[in-house]
Structure formats: C-alpha cells, structure tokens
Amino acid sequence: MKHYTVKGESLKKDPFSPYLYHQKRTLFELNKNSVVFNTYPTGAGKTISSLLYLKENMNIDTLFIAPTNELLRQHAEDIKEFVKKSDLPHIVVKIDASVIQKIRGDHRKGATLYEVLSNPLQFKRELCIDELEYEGKRPIIVVVNPDIFYYCFYSLYGNNDKGNLMNIIIKKFDYIVIDEFHYYNAKQLTNFLFFMIISKEFNYFEHGRKICILTATPDELVENYLKLGGIEYKVISNENEDLESASYESLKTLSELDLYVTNASIEEVLCEKYKNNELENDCLVISQSIYRVNKLKEQLLKDGFNKENIGVITGAIKSEERKRSVKKPLILATPTVDIGYNFKKEDKKGQNIDEVITEANTCDQALQRLGRAGRILGKSIQHERSKVILCVTDGVYEAFEEEAREISRLELKSIIKKAMPERNIMKRYIKSNGILELCFPISEMYRKMANQNKFVIEELFNMVISVFAPKSKQNFKWLLSRINKYKKQCIFIDKYTSSSEKEEVVQNIDNNLFIDFYKSYSQDEDEEDEEIIDDSMLDDFSEDEIKILKLDVKEEMIHYINSEIAKTKSLLNFRGSDINAPALIFDKYYKFGQEYQIFVYDIFHLIRYYDIEWCESKKDFEKAAKVDLSDYEQEINGVENIDVFIIVNGIRENAIEITWEYGFYGTQSRFEEKYINKVEAIDNLTLVGYEYTSIGREGIALPEKITKAFKESYIPIYTIPKDPKEEYMIRKKIKNQPIFIQKLKVQFSDSESDYLVIIGTNSIIVDSEMVKIQNDIIKEESFIR
Template sequence: MSNLTINLEPRSIAACANPDLPSDLAQAFMQKTLQHQVDVYKAAETNDIILDLAPTGTGKTKAGLSVLRHNSQSNAVYIAPTNALIAQQTEAADKFVRDAGLPHIVKAASAKHIKRWRGDRVGKRSGEKLYNVLREPATIFPECGGGQPILLVTNPDIFYYATFFDYNRLDRSNIASEFYNSFATVIFDEFHLYDAKQLVSLFFYLALSQEFGYFQYNRKVVLLTATPEPACEAALRTLEYSGVKIAHIDGESKTDHLISSQTAVRLEIRKQLDRDALIADIANEVVHRLKNYPDQNGAVILDAKDILNRLSDELRARGLENSCGRITGSTPLNQRQKSAQKQVILATSTVDVGFNFEREVEPERQNLDWLIFSSRDRFAFWQRLGRVGRVLGKPKTDVPSQAIAYLPEQAWEQGIENLDGFGGREALKQMLESLDCMNRSFLEIYWCSEAFLEIAKPLLEFETFLEGLPNEYLVIKVYQTLQNILNGKRGWDYYRRRIKVLKGAEDIARKTVKEIQKNWKYVKGGQSFVMSYLRAYCPEDFDEIKSGRTSIKDIEQMIQKDKELAQDIQEYAVIIKESYAPLFRFRDSLFNSLKIYDPHNLLLDEVGETNLDPIHLLRFYEFETDGERIEVTSRAEPPYNLAFSLLVDDLEEFKNTLLCKLYAFENCSIKRMHGDVVRPTPSVIEKQLIPGVIVAETAKNRWAIARLRKQGLECYPIFVSSYESPAPKQYTFFPSLSGILAIAAAGVALKCPDEEDFWVI
C-alpha cells in the first residue's frame, strides 16, 4: 500500500496582550491584535522591507496596511495577486483606512476598473487615466477633494507594465514616473505565487528603490507570504548585503498568549492517479463523507480543470448536484457566491488565495472540515493544506480536520515513503523540501539567463532620461545589484546593445516601407537593428561596415533605393519583435481567451457565458461556431491531442536555419488529433505569428524532452512541410516562453533570430 498517513498538530499564533500601538491603529485592529501585526508595524519604523511570514488566514493584510501610517500623507499601492481579489482587498483596505483614521482614498485599479473610470476630464486612454489619478485623484474622482493621498489596489500585471514602460507610447513615461516616484508604501500580497519570470519585476523594483535612494526617503515595501521561496530568501539576503534593511517577521516564533489558528489535521498522502481512476477515487471519498459526516463541509482543489469538471459530472450523476458547487477561473462572480455556499466546493487554483470558504451562516468551528487536493509543488501544497481547519477567532477550535493530498508519483521514487508518520509538521516540511519533484522548476535557469534582457528594457529608458546628468551612473549600479541578486554572468554593455536592437525592431515594425526608406536611421534603436539585420542576412555587407570599408551612409542610400530591401527589413523587425514578445509579458499565454456559451453545464453550474483558453477548448470539448458565437456541446471523448502544422518555403533551409532557434513562425496552424489521425478542427484562432522553438527529437535528446514534459512545460508535435515537399516532417514545438525555458533546461544550444547566443549560464 503506497498511501501514507501523518497526524499534523494544531497550529497557534501569538496574540498581543498589550499592543503598544497608536490608538487609531488599535481601533483598526478592533482590539484583536496579533503579535506579528504589531511586529510588522514596529519593524517598519527602522526597516526598508518587511517580510511577513505569518500563516495563511492570520491577518497579514491588516499587518501590511498598518505600515501606511508611517507615510500617512503619501500615495501607496497594494498589489493583489488576482483580479478576483482586487475588489475584496479594496473593501478591506477602505475599512482599515477609515478605522485607522488615515486620509487615503482607496481605489481599485484592474484593467476593467480603469476602463470604467470617467474620461471626460483627461481622455479615454487607460494609461492617461491611471497617470492622472495618481497625480491628482480629483481629476477622475471629484468626490476626492484635493490633496488626499491615494491607495491604489491593483494587480501584478498593471504594476509590471507600468514599471517596465509597457503602456501606450504616449503614456508609458508618465505612468512609470508615477509608479517609481509616487508610492511611499508598496505592499506585495502573496508574492510567492509569482513564477520565475514574474519575480524579476519585483526584484527590479526593490533594486531600483535601493540604488535610486527611495529607501533613504522612507519608502516601505511589505512582502506578504506564508510560503517563501528559498531562492527568493537568498535573493533578499543578497539585497541586504547592498545595504537594504530587511525585517523577517515569523508569526509563529512567539510562544506567549497563543490562540488557535488551525486545528489538528489527519493527512493522508496518495499517489497521483490517471484521470479516470482519480475521478472515481475522489468521487467515492466525497460520497463517503457526505453520507457519514452530513454536518461537515468540504472541498476538492485540483490543478486540472478538465478533471475537476469531469468529477462534477460524476457527482451530478450520483445525485449530488445540490450538494456540490464549482469555482474555477471560468466561474462568473455571481455563480461563485452561490457555489461557495454548497456543502462541497469543487475548485481549481482560483481559490488558492483570498478565498476563505466563508458561509452565510458561520459555523462555530472551522469553515472547512475536510479537504482533498492535488499539488504540483510544495508551495501549492502548503497553501492548500492551510485552507482546511482554520479556526482563528472561532469559539470552537478542538474539532480535528482531515485532508487527502495527491502527489506526483516521483515523490515515491524519491523517498517519500520514509516520512516519519509521527513527526508532525516539521517532519513533513523536511520531507517535502528533500523531494526534487516538489520544487518549482526553472527559477534559477531563467534568472541567470534572459531575465537580464527583460530588465534591460526599463534600464535603457532610465539611461536615456539620465544621459549627461550626474546620476547617470545609477543605471550601472542597479544592473550590478541585479547581477548579484540573480547571479548574472554578462555585463550591462552586452544587454544594452541587445535591447537597443529589440527597441529598434519594435519601432521599425510599426513603420511603413516608405517611412523605413526615409527615416530608419532616426528611429530609436534603428541603426542597431539594421546592423543586426545585416549580420543575420547580409554578412558580407556587415563585415564591410565593421572593417570601415563601407559607411552607414552607404547603407542608408541602399535602403532608400531598394524598396524590396526595406520591405525585408520591416518583415525581419516583425519577426524579432514577436519572437521576443514572451519575455516582455507578465503572464505567458499563447492565445487570447474566447467567449463561449455553455448550455449543458459542462463548465458552469448554471447556463451562461464564460471565457475559456482556446487550447483548453480545443482539447477537451466538442463545440459549434458560426464565426461569432461558440457553443460547447459535449466533452471530447477521449480528449484530443493537439499538434501544429507549419508550411515553409524550403524544408532544407528550414532545417539549416530555424531549428533550435527562437523564432516567430507564420503559416502556422493548430489541429486536433486522436493518435495519428487528424480530426476536424473548427477555426477559432486568428492567424498570427506564433513564437517558440522547434527541435528535432533524437535518440540523444529524447530523455530531455520527456523530462521537460514531466516538469509541466507545454510542448506539441509540429508537422513541417513545404510546397515542394508536401510530406510533412515531424518535430517538437515548445511555444512561447516554454521554448526559452526548454532549451535552457535541456542544455541545447539556442540561437536568436539575429544569431546572438541566447543563454548565458
């Protein structure tokens, strides 16, 4: 029997019997102050960064908001991890601000919120609105009066695009200026949810705050997380060496005045099963618990949306439709509220943060008595386990909870069966940390590679602003600090040169052929980009320029006279721009979501519309479309495999020039397959350039590709053909950011479209 059982002791957290806080803050905590909340507030008096590590559900939000009082007359920003949390945290922040007597105006700022802000005074562009609401809130919200600071509650995406100069060209500099200069208090909530790429933007902001002196002017940054990533902790220690004052607040280190925060949990650990066996196993458990514990509430949290939806089908078939409700990324807000009141909640990672399983009629004990969940890494494991048995503030705290966790089969190969079943939470923690399969993949690989090209983009903007000024050297200082934090190997000049090429590509891609012929030399980064083009496609001309035998003026005349050359340059600019696009997006998504209609409750508990990723739609559903409306009709049985097809001019040239190279491929389409048989594939994806890396699978690298698949990277078969060779040749396609990570992790040589070495490890 491979199942393991361990009893986890109840958890407690220290209350503060005599909180030495200003009376207004004590009022905001409603006389129920926890020690970690007091510690966070006090640590902010003398530290630049405050890391609150208190367990999930123990008031870290209030702890972070208390820091506002140290800069009570200045703007602040609260970065909530998801759009679903923005409204909730805006409400919580608004109440806290009022209770604490702070002057801040609290405003939610997701993309949808900003779009709804009035535009009659400043214009309709989202960037223009955002800039003005930070500069003077009354320009958008007349009820704000004048002079009051604003507390902006936004998401990591907007924070990223603002600080990395990715807004509209008319607004990007203004917005970036406000995001760097305006906020005296910055709160990152649940930042452990950020992946390797997303963490880069956080560390960039911290490094810049240090080197540009914002911490010297009392900027406070609060990082809230119950499950810190070890690599992040190491990176923060490196930041400390550069002079940043960092306080680590552990909510469970104090042993006085303890109050219960989580019940004892009997945890059973099981091997992840195949789809049908897993559905049957969980369905039997749910039926058993509803039958034998009719007064208990439970939840199932799974990584795979398709498996969760099929589990919902199975439970409906067993007559439990009224007992079970679904909450996934597809569930509209009004349906979420109804589903949350069901006895059993079936959910995806949507509920991992900020969802407290609250009931309209609150029980005296925990809101969640039992939990069944899957987990791909130890951070999700602890996050989900922390949802069951929460009893902070409850009158009844001694009713044990139960949980079942499904872990990857590799955990048994790596020794999880040696877990000490009597060792409690500490033994479980040590065991999970020893399992490689429970690590978060690719973090260091990305950090010491093209992360530096990503951060070069905003640094180049700063270099332009500071050119010729006494503090121009700060750009190098920021870069060197990030080199130390992320373990980079190459200097600023290398990435400065490369980002100029990309900047030139971005701007030239927007130009007409006539504009390129006339003005390419005056486009920002234009000369760097054209030199890149010559290096890749006209090496002899490139060598002539490098040797001094040909001047840039000669190239200018060539482009002016040769329309076809200018057109080639424009096409190359588009390819370069789209190839690198995944590096400059906060979230990686191959295609935009589609609006679908669900009349048969395949995704929703109630008939209605929702948004769905096209890849998920194509794999798991049969559907009909008239070009405007997409209606799902049934589940695909069995689910489809997806493959890409690519038409090239010359198959041999493709093999010689585009394999193992980051590129944006045109004439690329997607098709559904059962085994080796192509099935009808309705057209729901608009034709576009698709970035990624195509590799030939050989006996030598097959193991590496299999390993990357196990680590969760997206990859697909791709069939490449040409007009002269219609019989397709099969390769493996890692699209978008997956291509970058795959090549790096597998150790395969990768080139950029301009023949630069891509990875620096």
C-alpha cells in the same frame, strides 16, 4: 494510504494590544528594516499585519499588489473595512483593466490611469468611493494587479503617458505591500527585486520607503539577491520568534489534522467518498485541471448528486457565482483558490472547511492546500478534527515516510519537503534574457537623465549585473543599442503596415537596420560565402543603388524584422506572451459553472476538451444561444475586443490533439541548422486539430479566421528534435512548470518531419535554461529509450 496524525497549531497574542504577536512583529520590523517578509502560515492574518503600519504612518500613499483580480476584490473590501475601523484618512482604490475601461473607454488608457493615480476623487462614482466629509488631499491605498504595476514601471503605455506613469510608480508610494509572493516565477520575481534595487540606489529607502512582502513559502533565491543588493530585510516566521514570547497567551488557529497520502487518482477518491451521495461535512476538492473539475462535477450530477450542494470555483467562473459557491458543502476548484482565497461560512461555528481532497505536484502546492482545512481562528468550536487526502504520483507516494506518533505541523512540513519536489521557477532566465528585459526601464531612465548625470544610470546597471548575473560580461551600451534597434524596428513596421507607399518606406529604412538584416540574410543565403558584412558595406553604393538593393530583398527584410520584434516583445509582458485567443462562450448545458452560461475563456482549452460549435459573428452567437447580450454583459466580458464566439455543447471523453504545421522552403538540414534548440519567431504556422475515433486519426475543422490569425502572427518557437533523449532532457527541465510541449510537422520540398515546440515567452525561458547544457554530455540517470 499513508496516515499522519498532526497536532493543531496556535498563534501567540500580543500582550499589549488586541493584535496577534506576528502582526505586531511585522510593524516592529518595518520600523527597523527596508523590507520585511511575513511568512506565517496561510490564514494567520498576514494582511492585517501589513496594514498596521498605516496606523502609525497615516499620511503615506500605499501600493498594495495582489496577483489575481479576485484577490484584488477581496483585499479592497478588507482594506476598506480596516481603514473605516481604524479611522484612517485613506481613500482605497481598486484598479484593474476593467476599471480603466469603465472610466473612459474611448480615452488613452495610460492617461486615464495617470489621472486616477494622481487624483482618484475625480472619479468617485466609477471607483465606488464613499461620500467623504472632507474631500481635500488625502493619502490613497491603491490595490492593483502586478500587470498594471509592470506596464507603468516598464514604460509600456503610449509615448504621451509612459514617462508620467513610470515616475508615479517609482516616486509616489512610500509603502508597498506585495501579497502572495510565492505565486511568482523567476521572471516575475526579478521585476519586484529590481524595484527594490532602484529604491535602494535612488535613496527611497533612506527617505522612509518600506516594502512588506506576504508569502507562505519564502524563496532562498530571493534572499540571496537581497543580500547581493545590500538591501536591509527581515524574515519573520513562527520558526524564529523571540524566546520571551514563549509565555504569551495563544489563540488556536488550525485544528488537529488527519493527513492521508495516496497514489489513487482524485476521481477514485471522490467516487469512493460520495458513492452513496451523502454529505458528511464541508469539503473542498482541488484539481490541477479545470477539465477534470468539470468532469468530476458532471459525474457527480450523473450519479444523482444534488446540484444545489455543489459549488465550482475556477478561472472561468464569475465573481458572483464564486461568492455563492463558497457557501456550498462541496466545492470543486482549480488552483485559483491557492492564492489567498477565503472560504467564509458565516453561519458556521466551527472550521469553514472540514476536509480537503487535493492533487499536488510540488511541496509548496501541498503545503498551501493543507492550510485550507481546519482554520479555526476566531471560531467558537475548536475541537473538531480536519482531514486532508493528498493524491500524488507513485514515485512521490513511495518517498513519504510514515510516522506512528503524533507530529507537529513543522514536522509535517519537513516530511512533505523531503518527499515532494520543490517548485521549479526557471532561474537561468534571470542571468541572460532577464538582463535585457530589465534594461528597458533602465534605458528609459537613461534617456531622460541629463547628460552630466547619466553615470548614475550606468552605476544602476552595474548593480543589476552584480546582483543578478555577476559572471555576465553583458555591456550596457550594447544592450542599449539592442533596445534602440528594437524601437526603430517597431517604428519601421508601423510605418510600413499603415503606408500606401510601402516601397518608399522600404527604400528609406534606416541603413543600420538594413545592415543588421543583411548580415543574417547573407548567412542564410550562402553558407560558403566568407565575405564579412559590416557597417561599411554600403560605402561603395550610391544612394539609388542602396534603394534598389533594399527593394530586392524587401520580403525577406520585412520577415526578418517582424521576427526580431516578436522575440523581443515576448519578453515585455509580466505573465509572458504565450499564445492564446479569448472567445466568448455560451455554456448551453452548464458544463463549467452552475449559474452563469456566458463567460470568456481560451479557445485552445475549449478546442481540446469540449464539444463546441463555432459562430461566425456576435449576431450569429446570440441567435444560436437564444440570448440578447445586454450592454452590461458586453462590458464585463470585453466583447468589443473579442471576435471568436463559441457554443459549448458537452465535454469530450477524449481530448483533441492540437498540433502545428509549417512549410519550409529549403532542406531539412537547413531547417534544423536554423531552428533546432534555439528561439526563432516565424509566421505561416497552421493550427491543426486531430481526434482519435474507431476509424483512426481524423482532422477536425477549425474556422478560417482562427487559423488565419495564427498564420499572420509571428510566434516565437523553441524547436526540439523528436528524439527520446532530447525530449527527456526538456521535460525534465520544465517539470512542475505550466509549460507545454506541442507537436510541429514541417513540410520540406521533398519530405516531411515531426518536431516538438515550445511557444511564446516560454520558448525564451526554456532556451535560457537549456543554454548551459546543450553542449554537455547528457547524464542517463533513469532515462529509458
């Protein structure tokens, strides 16, 4: 292990108020700038820094955006406490999908959301609003996840509600706080930055709108975009404090630290630490994998560790158990705790977490997790040292340079940044498909704008291009036509799917949609046909002949339009539309948590890592699990939207291999011309699982309804030839991203071949990254065949 002795860290107090200096700095800079970034370390009280603005602006409506529902709950509680202590008039409202469902489950979600945002007092009980002395008009603080913000901003609710929701999200809020900004990838950051550009171009900043961004690790890319957009902003950090503050009194916030960097696995470190089952201190273990967390817990229990001393915090664990897990002396967690998680141990006079054992792939992960140990702000005991063991790969371990002297946190940050790779946020998407994504809200504004004012929206588009893709030659009118085509395609497929007169629907398809299809169809059918298909191709046909022509290619046309819809639709989702399927789980032997056995999780993870039993229906599930699901359990787990039910019996020692199979009616060369190194959406993909036993590779049985659901879906895929160089190039591009490569076996008429694929929204993001290097010479670097 390499050892670093690190000094403690303090934050300065403001000499003229009960707040910290950085908290008052945030307020001061918000009064001068449109956008302020508070980048002080984790645990420094950044949430309070953002709320101080409300004490001087007591009548403004506020939108507080946080990335996870667990964080929404924490923030809503903290903001309510701040409002009460500060005697502010604000109503605090936490909104997520479950809240909308709870208010009016059988009503349009968009209409319900609009009513909540317009007048939350009419839903006091459902929103847990305390009794108020005065129930007249009050300012509100809406605590919401980015998914709902995105759905409103991008007009993705139903036609009856989308206009109202877009208006309210753009116009209503004079103050917006975006928490954990470093959490988001390039696709997601672009949406927030676009909102800032609209705020500037439509003069919301000029009329007082402010945006406060809380982030532990500011991104240079974001600053470049703000500069290009001409947006006034200020970054405040402990590295750019005023010289006059040097004499201010300080409060110690982080204890002295011993950091140990090792290339041993987290399992090896934990096994050594707890070989005698002795609890020396409060320890947090963070693994990149929920499977590894569950394996670690199982091994500790097998070795005799008391289960009452272990807490588990993962995406599968319910909020109530997470709260109790925080109090346990040993907490096993996934990176879900990276995002603003508070480890409050109210009865502890010293630091809440004494020791952190963690994996990390990037420098931002390492820095974030280092900040979980040794938090002593407001603690009466501040002399105890904290400890972090950082598990890294062999290559990263060698890159760490040891320091014999005691170093500051700032110096440690520099060492970690030098030794570990930065977060890969896949930037190229912004310049290509990202522009099309941004054009969806722009097109909605353009549609609603009076003709004489449409130039305003065209100028907005030009600004977007100048900021995000200055070298792009993308044309606004052409992008609008793409969006209009997508909308017409969706209307056509909806009509076709629901109609009993399908041939009539096909015969009456918009001629422009048909020509668009036929151009692609002609290329696919005859590579040597040099006939040019253009918009005049139907001029020589009678109306009846056109109808016959459409019917002749009905199946191919339906396939093409579904494929085009799937590719475009995958852009319009804040977190991406990677393929997943939720299942209701009964965890028979508590392989996930310690308390609850019923929860919802993704079937792909369950298939790969657990010994599972499939149930045909909810009734069979209840019988096999010997449970009777209450109305409450059904509501909180969203059972009405789930049709997959699974019993978890154990953890697999070796993971199942998940692959896809596809039958292609054509030659291998034709398939590769159509699919290799590009994105296409296809149906009839068969999901297959294999396990490796002493006998060899054997297939596992999957329920028909699971395989059928995927077969009937159109799934965007980026196909990669199974060639070492190609695979190396792709893996290098997606390194340190939650993007997974899967296997695809394609059956041709006389042969078969194996490929690699990336599916869902990630296929488009990767395609954007690869587009500039596909024709370049591959630099060999450390590539080994």
